Amino acid sequence: MSEFECKVASITPLTDVVYKVELTPAQPVDFKAGQYIMVHMGEKDQRPFSIANPAYDNGRIELHIGADENNAYATEVLDKMRREGVITLSGGHGEASLHADGTPIILIAGGTGFSYTWSILQQVLNDAPETPVSLYWGGRHEKDLYLAQELNALASQYPTFTFAPVVEFPEQDWQGKTGYVHKAVMTDFPDLSNTQVYIAGRFEMAKIARDDFTPLGLQADKLFGDAYAFI
Secondary structure, eight states: OOEEEEEEEEEEESSSSEEEEEEEESSOOOOOTTOEEEEEEETTEEEEEEOOSOTTSTTSEEEEEEOOTTOHHHHHHHHHHHHHSEEEEEEEEOSOSOOOOSSOEEEEEEGGGHHHHHHHHHHHHHHOTTSOEEEEEEESSGGGOTTHHHHHHHHHHOTTEEEEEEESSOOTTOOSEESOHHHHHHHHOSOOTTOEEEEESOHHHHHHHHHHHGGGTOOGGGEEOGGGGTO
């Protein structure tokens, strides 16, 4: 995969620990919705991050990077971007990109895994707005779901789109779903035989979801996620 350089257009906070990074390449980047790029920190140091923007909007690269004080892996990337103003990338990488075939789509995200599903969602709404698509986004707290307002607006705009926020530790006034995000999917979709599922989050979540979804009829070739190349 060829390398390309991007200017760092902006780095803005989405939460206390998640940052939206806007990068500008010299030329449009060829990638598929749901793929990721590698940030080149050094000759043998390349770090993957999901592309958050859709493939039709390929004149830029948007990343959502979670970087708290205990996450040097991501913090070092942001520091390098801020310090140098340019960054070398390669991509798109990954086989878990959008493979739309007209069947209903379920997107599942934990934390900043949302960036993967955000790219796919925007692509589906642009290319095939008639396709039923549901997005389940899980976070520890309501404030972690940093684009919930935009997603609720899209759900009002597109009758085929449903957004289901899932909070692990809800506040007293929380009226939505609680607990594990993939369990919320199982409650709403006891039969997954006619669906495509795209999932991004911790590897443990992806593995448990695969184990739990199989008895519900989900076909192995209809489950997509970069984690499944490793587990």
